[in-house]
Amino acid sequence: MEKFTVLNGLVAPLDRANVDTDAVIPKQFLTSIKRTGYGENLFDAWRYLDAGRPGMDNAKRPLNPDFVLNQPRYKGAEILLARKNFGCGSSREHAPWALQQYGFKCLIAPSFADIFYENCFKNGLLPVVLTQAEVDGLFYDSALPGFRLVVDLERQTVSTTDGSKRHRFEVDPSRRHSLLNGLDEIGATLRHADKIRAFEARRRDQFPWLFR
Amino acid sequence: MHSQNRMGRTLYDKLWDSHVVHADADGAALLYIDRHLVHEVTSPQAFEGLKLAGRKPWRMSSVVATADHNTPTTGWERGIAGIEDPTSRLQVETLDANMKEHRAKAYFPFLDKRQGIVHVIGPEQGATLPGMTVVCGDSHTSTHGAFGCLAHGIGTSEVEHVLATQCLVAKKMKNMRVLVEGALGRGVTAKDVALAVIGRVGTAGGTGCAIEFAGSAIRGLSLEGRMTLCNMAIEAGARAGMVAVDDTTIQYLKGRPFSPAGPEWEQALITWRMLRSDPDAKFDREVRLGAQDIAPQVTWGTSPEMVLPVEASVPDPDQEKDPTRREGMERALAYMGLKPRTPIQDIRLDKVFIGSCTNSRIEDLRAAAAVAKGRKVAANVRLAMVVPGSGLVKAQAEKEGLDKVFRASGFEWREPGCSMCLAMNADRLEPGERCASTSNRNFEGRQGTGGRTHLVSPAMAAAAAIAGHFVDVRSWR
Numbered sequence: 001m002e003k004f005t006v007l008n009g010l011v012a013p014l015d016r017a018n019v020d021t022d023a024v025i026p027k028q029f030l031t032s033i034k035r036t037g038y039g040e041n042l043f044d045a046w047r048y049l050d051a052g053r054p055g056m057d058n059a060k061r062p063l064n065p066d067f068v069l070n071q072p073r074y075k076g077a078e079i080l081l082a083r084k085n086f087g088c089g090s091s092r093e094h095a096p097w098a099l100q101q102y103g104f105k106c107l108i109a110p111s112f113a114d115i116f117y118e119n120c121f122k123n124g125l126l127p128v129v130l131t132q133a134e135v136d137g138l139f140y141d142s143a144l145p146g147f148r149l150v151v152d153l154e155r156q157t158v159s160t161t162d163g164s165k166r167h168r169f170e171v172d173p174s175r176r177h178s179l180l181n182g183l184d185e186i187g188a189t190l191r192h193a194d195k196i197r198a199f200e201a202r203r204r205d206q207f208p209w210l211f212r
Numbered sequence: 213m214h215s216q217n218r219m220g221r222t223l224y225d226k227l228w229d230s231h232v233v234h235a236d237a238d239g240a241a242l243l244y245i246d247r248h249l250v251h252e253v254t255s256p257q258a259f260e261g262l263k264l265a266g267r268k269p270w271r272m273s274s275v276v277a278t279a280d281h282n283t284p285t286t287g288w289e290r291g292i293a294g295i296e297d298p299t300s301r302l303q304v305e306t307l308d309a310n311m312k313e314h315r316a317k318a319y320f321p322f323l324d325k326r327q328g329i330v331h332v333i334g335p336e337q338g339a340t341l342p343g344m345t346v347v348c349g350d351s352h353t354s355t356h357g358a359f360g361c362l363a364h365g366i367g368t369s370e371v372e373h374v375l376a377t378q379c380l381v382a383k384k385m386k387n388m389r390v391l392v393e394g395a396l397g398r399g400v401t402a403k404d405v406a407l408a409v410i411g412r413v414g415t416a417g418g419t420g421c422a423i424e425f426a427g428s429a430i431r432g433l434s435l436e437g438r439m440t441l442c443n444m445a446i447e448a449g450a451r452a453g454m455v456a457v458d459d460t461t462i463q464y465l466k467g468r469p470f471s472p473a474g475p476e477w478e479q480a481l482i483t484w485r486m487l488r489s490d491p492d493a494k495f496d497r498e499v500r501l502g503a504q505d506i507a508p509q510v511t512w513g514t515s516p517e518m519v520l521p522v523e524a525s526v527p528d529p530d531q532e533k534d535p536t537r538r539e540g541m542e543r544a545l546a547y548m549g550l551k552p553r554t555p556i557q558d559i560r561l562d563k564v565f566i567g568s569c570t571n572s573r574i575e576d577l578r579a580a581a582a583v584a585k586g587r588k589v590a591a592n593v594r595l596a597m598v599v600p601g602s603g604l605v606k607a608q609a610e611k612e613g614l615d616k617v618f619r620a621s622g623f624e625w626r627e628p629g630c631s632m633c634l635a636m637n638a639d640r641l642e643p644g645e646r647c648a649s650t651s652n653r654n655f656e657g658r659q660g661t662g663g664r665t666h667l668v669s670p671a672m673a674a675a676a677a678i679a680g681h682f683v684d685v686r687s688w689r
């Protein structure tokens with residue numbers, strides 16, 4: 001997993017509450033055998049004017065000009081500013097996959113749905129919870145073209161590039177540690193690789209038939 | 213290792229203790245995984261994830277793989293083209309490619325003579341052995357606990373985690389024991405015990421627990437029967453079910469392709485014999501059933517806990533005082549198209565499915581054939597199908613002439629796979645169709661959108677096919 005330390009990224013505001021996982025990535029795109037390729041169908045129903053199905057050439061589909069992410073000024077955005085209860089709905093990991101593959105590295109909202117919040121960390125996407133008032137303020141600021149934010153995970157702060165605003169956020173120490181060091185759960189387990197190997201060697205001696 | 217004077221341990225305690233590689237202060241542990249069963253639906257993203265992260269599988273010799281969920285039960289002569297749905301075909305082909313790239317201990321691809329439902333072929337090959345930890349990206353992995361194993365289902369992220377680290381991050385569950393003492397009546401099977409247990413404790417009754425099935429009735433079951441029982445532990449809410457090792461377990465394993473042999477067999481027996489709960493072991497929860505009280509069971513609703521003895525009648529929601537339960541019953545009856553107080557034996561069927569990892573082993577097929585022999589499927593039953601659990605079960609059944617018995621009675625004799633258990637391939641119920649099924653889930657839409665499923669044992673399913681409605685197989689002459 002990629003490390004997350006400090007991100008200075010363009011901000012895209014998505015001004016809707018209760019964005020559910022079905023909106024993030026509609027269910028018809030889940031039959032895929034891949035973990036990748038979901039980025040083009042992120043927010044599919046809002047982003048395109050036609051009905052999306054797997055296997056379509058998305059480059060040829062009509063874009064919805066009113067959808068925020070389709071505006072040229074948000075091209076390349078890495079921070080999604082969202083409203084409360086973002087990511088509600090199912091436990092599918094496809095939702096964080098789609099956000100990440102679109103290019104987002106950090107989500108900022110007043111609250112996230114539980115399982116979605118967990119799944120973000122499992123996949124190296126940082127969900128930041130700020131207060132309602134702080135998020136309101138950032139939505140206001142984001143009207144400014146080229147509005148960027150600096151997210152510093154080490155210090156646990158979100159600030160404007162000119163330093164005029166600085167908000168602190170909380171994150172679990174173990175999760176923070178994993179993200180800072182680029183350790184996913186597998187990475188974290190592999191820190192015990194020597195222990196696993198030693199255990200395995202003992203087991204092989206004791207029960208050789210399990211290793212045939 | 214534990215000191216001698218320690219309190220007695222349960223079978224689950226022993227299996228857990230012997231696999232902990234590392235334990236965190238917060239109770240999360242790394243459990244070493246001995247056997248990883250892999251199938252086509254939950255593995256592609258895990259293999260892709262490994263590749264993207266630049267990781268290699270830790271120990272592919274722990275992996276036994278097969279394609280089962282998507283494979284068709286007819287038209288095998290057409291080869292891979294016989295899988296009509298392109299996404300299904302791609303999943304099967306992706307497993308092929310992954311198995312070509314990473315060599316597993318064993319891979320039984322689509323069309324192989326030994327291919328079959330992952331939970332049928334593991335034990336059949338001796339790839340599931342006592343004392344193991346067994347995982348698979350499928351909730352019915354609990355099946356393997358029948359061999360004195362710790363076996364549980366895992367999700368796609370965990371499949372990748374086990375591939376990469378040979379470990380699972382787990383928290384210890386509670387110990388629950390289901391004791392069934394006495395002798396089962398004629399025509400009463402492990403499936404009926406499983407359904408009766410779920411009827412008693414409910415589908416959340418085992419949540420957070422590992423269930424050990426014990427008592428003389430369980431010891432009297434064959435390994436096939438124990439697998440049926442452990443298979444349905446998950447329907448009682450438990451992630452794992454298990455049965456202690458005894459002579460029946462050892463007899464079953466002797467001479468299987470992957471069972472130890474020679475001096476290792478003798479060595480294995482010594483450790484396997486210790487795989488049972490100590491007499492003074494403590495269980496957090498215990499449930500007792502009398503074997504003689506268990507009648508053949510039939511589910512009437514859309515959850516396995518909505519189950520009744522065959523001589524009963526569909527319940528009346530008006531008699532239910534709890535409003536949430538009443539509402540649940542009303543919704544289930546509406547979906548199932550049933551009127552309150554209808555005798556179970558008056559329920560007429562459109563289809564009959566004998567198969568799935570619950571009931572598709574040779575013993576199940578023998579029981580169904582014994583009931584069907586010399587009789588014809590009723591006119592109102594549009595389709596009665598038998599889907600053996602594996603190619604080897606199919607071959608054995610054919611050697612015994614069971615296929616002829618079924619065909620002569622009007623059953624279709626199909627190729628192995630999951631089939632209409634989850635209707636991911638072409639086998640499914642049409643909206644409103646009613647089916648007697650030997651599978652494990654009667655959820656809305658499980659066997660096809662709008663389909664209505666009644667869970668029963670193989671003998672009960674066969675009898676229902678012949679009669680056209682449910683009958684008490686105990687009175688079958």
Ligand code: SF4
Binds near residue numbers: 281329331630651
């Ligand atoms: S037979 Fe049914 S329950 Fe068993 S593995 Fe296949 S789909 Fe799952």
